[in-house]
Amino acid sequence: MLGTTISHYRILEKLGEGGMGVVYKAADTQLRRTVALKFLSPHVLSSPEGKARFIREAQAAAALDHTNICTVHEIAEADGHTFIAMALVDGCSLREKVASGPLEREQALEIAIQIGLGLHQAHRKGIVHRDINPGNIMVTTESQVKILDFGLARSAEHSRMTKDGVAIGTVAYMSPEQARGEEVDERTDIWSLGVALYEMLTGQLPFRGTGDQAIIYSILKEEPQSMDAPGSEVSPELEGLIAKALAKRPEERYQQIEDLLVALGVSVDVLDYGRPRPARIRGRSARRSRVYLFGSIVAVSLLIAVGLYLSLRPRAPSLGSKSVAVLPLENLVAEGGNEWFSDGMTEDIITQVAKIKDLRVIATTSVMKYKNTEKGLARIARDLGVGTIVKGTVRQAGGRALITTQIIDPFTSELLWAGSFDNAMGDIFAVQTEVALQLAGALKAQLTPDERSRISNVPTGNPEAYELYLKGRYLAAKRDPNEVKKSLAFFEQSIEKDSTYAPPHAGIADHYITLGIYNVVNAEEAFSKAKAAAERALSLDPNLSEAHTVRGAYETMYGWDWARSEREHRRAIELNPGSAWARVWLSLHLRTRGRMDEALAEIQQARELDPLSGLVNSHLGLALVALDRDEEAITVLKGCLEMDPYAVITRRWLGFAYMSHGMFDEAIAELEESQRLAAADEFACTLLGRAYAFAGRRADAERLLERLHALGSDRFTPYGVAAVHASMGQKDSAFVWLDRAYRMRDHWVALNIAVDATDPAWDGLRSDPRYRAVQRKMGLGD
Structure with missing residues (x-):
């Protein structure tokens, strides 16, 4: 054919x-x-x-x-x-997946839940599949389950689909009543799903034999073999769940597929079925000990879902019923070209949606962890603690952009809205606006007139300026100083195309703030240029949250106008409540004021918005150190390293937390590894010098000081040198360098000589009048 x-x-x-x-x-x-x-x-x-x-x-x-x-x-x-x-369906059958052996427990449970959700929909319509088996289950490349072949399904009005006692179906997965050729109902699908789950977890069938008759005998007469094998991930509770699904008598099984789904951790509210809920389901759910927080896709309530067997991960944060993750748009351009455009469109949609205060939107850094992922939507939603997923595709070529988007409930797989756009690049902002408004409508979010106006704003009518800006932001997002330096040329070219376009000015401001923080260029030059670019951006668009963030960062790190700093950071959050980085900066500002509890609250909110960001989690660790909660800080920072074992900044702050806790050997190990990974990180070098001093290795500390002096003051932080001298008990040298740090406006001074600061280098020196004098000159003292 x-x-x-x-x-x-x-x-x-x-x-x-x-x-x-x-x-x-x-x-x-x-x-x-x-x-x-x-x-x-x-x-x-x-x-x-x-x-x-x-x-x-x-x-x-x-x-x-x-x-x-x-x-x-x-x-x-x-x-x-x-x-x-x-x-x-683009993927492979579950039969192919289990052919190579047992699946990981979490993957098996995820597949079982998705099969159950599909059957739940069928059973609600009175349709029984009758042939659930791995050959009829497809798993897409995005880990989404598709049930095939309703050839053995029957409508409720058909009392029987067998003739002369002949069983129809795949023998190894037949229920006892189906194998006997008796009338069946939805409980036969529950049995078959139990068999499939057993096989996914063990790589074996629960009922075995040579030939169909031997298998049928095993189904009718024998109990399944124990799943409690050495090295097995199957807990006694999970084995009991499967045993109930495989009860020989239908009346002893789960009576409805939703009963089994609840036992697997799916909320009864998510299922939203029309029949009355049996009290025993509510009672059993309430007794489950391991709880995950899910977000419902309808604006009805905060939703607590029971997750029995997915509990080895840290609990995902609960962001409420109106919580959203916009996954990276799939780039349809051949060989991954124009990645800057697909990533840029993803971030712009996130930015637009995050302007709606009534929604909680996961930040770009965290969702980008799922770029090209094979994880299913429900698992991603659980990871991020959200109740709604936005996904889609993008193809940009020839001055046009073809974009598709879907708003999905990841737990019920309900499609809330879908849109397809074929726009000229000059109309691209209309797509972002439409997605944001549709999402607000789908989640019944309150949308103020000001928010609607900001979402609908068209920042430029020049598509070339927009494309150049996206290219610059794509490089800047890498947070690598070398890539950040390259981004400047694209921002400047964007401004050449449209000098009134505010975002590239904010991009330039952020560019110089980053270079100043990393001591890549002279601090005075970097921070002054950052301030000028941020003010230019705000003159063009006073409602640009990113520009307010940079303007506030300038005051926190260099200008030291503390009232202006807080005002700018709070305005940035007001304009974009979903900005994790605006909250990080506000947290840093609050630390300089000694308002440690407020600083912790802000960084915790930032973490809820950007839970998988190593930098955000590192700042949480630092805030905990400032509160003398070193053990908690160490736990958080170790978790950051699990996300990214090569994160130099995380190792830097983990070393600092160890040092603050008196664990000097551990601190030295982390800081030496940080130096090995990035020898140019001179602040980590000063931290290592402090750790050597505290550990009694004065010769090593002196050697590091000599190395720093040889570099010249434009390549290292004078505050760090002051702290090394302080750690060695060299008071006079410490205050000489601290005064130099103040005069050079070293940004580390503001963060470490704050009111009630807890940097251990200055223990015993804070009562010295010279220390208090620096605080007062900076406006940090009494």
């Missing part, structure tokens, strides 16, 4: 063959899409009952609309063939 056209489908290749038919990949020449066509086998066609069953498959499946069920487009007859046209 390859190459032939039947109806309006051109046959491309054979995909597989089963008992009831052959499946081909085909091109739909009318709608220009690729589909799967299932043709009835000739021996089935000769039977009127077989043909009727085939048609029932299409009718049953076509009545179902759920993400975890393969979509059926049509059933048709043409050229002597009867066939079903269905969506082509």
Whole structure:
């Protein structure tokens, strides 16, 4: 049949063959899409009952609309063939996955939950699948489950789908009542799902034998073999759950698929089924000891979902029912070209949505961890603590952008909204506005007139200026000083195209702030240019949150106008409540004022918005050190290293936390590793000098000081040198360098000579009048 056209489908290749038919990949020449066509086998066609069953498959499946069920487009007859046209699933069957051995527990449970959700939708419509087995389950490249083949499904009005006691289905997955040829209901699907879950976890079937009759005997008479094997990840509770699904008598099993889903950790509110909820479900759910927080996709309540077997990870933060993650848009340009555009569009949509105070939006840094991921949407939502996912695709070429977006409930797979846009680049901001407004509507978020106005703002009418800005921001987001330096040229070119376009001015401001913090260029030059660029951006757009953040950062790190610093940071948050970095900067400012509890609260909010950011979590660790909560800080910073073992900044602050806690050997190990990974990190070098001094290794500390002096004062932090001298008990040298740090406006002074500061280098020296004098000159003292 390859190459032939039947109806309006051109046959491309054979995909597989089963008992009831052959499946081909085909091109739909009318709608220009690729589909799967299932043709009835000739021996089935000769039977009127077989043909009727085939048609029932299409009718049953076509009545179902759920993400975890393969979509059926049509059933048709043409050229002597009867066939079903269905969506082509890009992935592999669950049979292929388990062929290589057991799946990881979390992956197996995720797949089981998705199968259960699809069956839940079918059972609500009175449809029983009757042939749930790994061969009928597809797992897409994005780890989404699709249930295939409702050829054995039946509607509620059909009392029986067997004839003369002949069982229909895949033998190893049949329930006892199905194997006996008896009437079945949705509990037979629960049994089959229990068998599939057993197999995913162990790599073996629970009921085995040589030949169909031996397997049926095992199903009817034998108990499944124990799953408690050496090295197994199956807990006694999980084995008990599967045993209940595999109870021989249907009345002893879970009576409804939602019962099993609740036991697997899915909230009853997420299921939202129409029948009354049995009290025993509520009681069992309340007793579960391991709890995850989920966000509901409808604006009805905060949703507590029970997660029995997914509890080895830290609990995801609860951001409430109106919590959103915008996943990286999939770049459809060949060979990954224009990645700067797909990433930039993702970040711009996040920025627009985050302007809505009534929503909580996960920051770009965290969602980018899921770029090209194979994780399922429900697992991502649990990781990030959100109840809604936005995903889509983008293709940018020839002055146009083709963008598709979907707003999805990751736990029920309900599609809340979908949009497709084919816009000229000059109209690209309309797409971002539409997605933000649709998301607000889907979640029933309150949207103020000011927020609507800011979301609808068109910052430039020049598409070339926008593209150049995106390229600059793509490089700046890498936070690598070398890449940050390259970003400047793109921001400047963007301004050449449109001098009134505010965001590239803010990009330049952030560029110089970053270079100043990392001592890449002279501090006075870097911070002065940052201030000028931020003020230019604000003159063009007073509502640009990013510019207010940089303007406040300038005052925190260099200008030391503390009232202006706090005012700018709070204005940045007011304009963009979802900005994690605005809260990081406000937290830093509050630390300089000695308001440690407030600083901790802000950084904790930043972490909720950007939970997977190593930098945000590192700042949380620092805030905990400032509160003398060193053990908690060490735990947080170790967690950061699990995210990124090569994060130099994290190792720097972990070493500092160890040093603050008196664990000098551990501090030296972390700081030496930081030096090995980035020898140019001179502040980490000064921290190492302090650790050597505290550990009694004065010769090593002196050696580091000599190295720093040889570099010249424009390459290192004078505050760090002052702290090394202080750690060695060299008071006079310490205050000489501290005064130099003040006069040079070393930004580390503001963060470490704050009111009630806890840097251990200055223990015993804070009562010295010279220390108090520096505080007063900076406006930090009494």
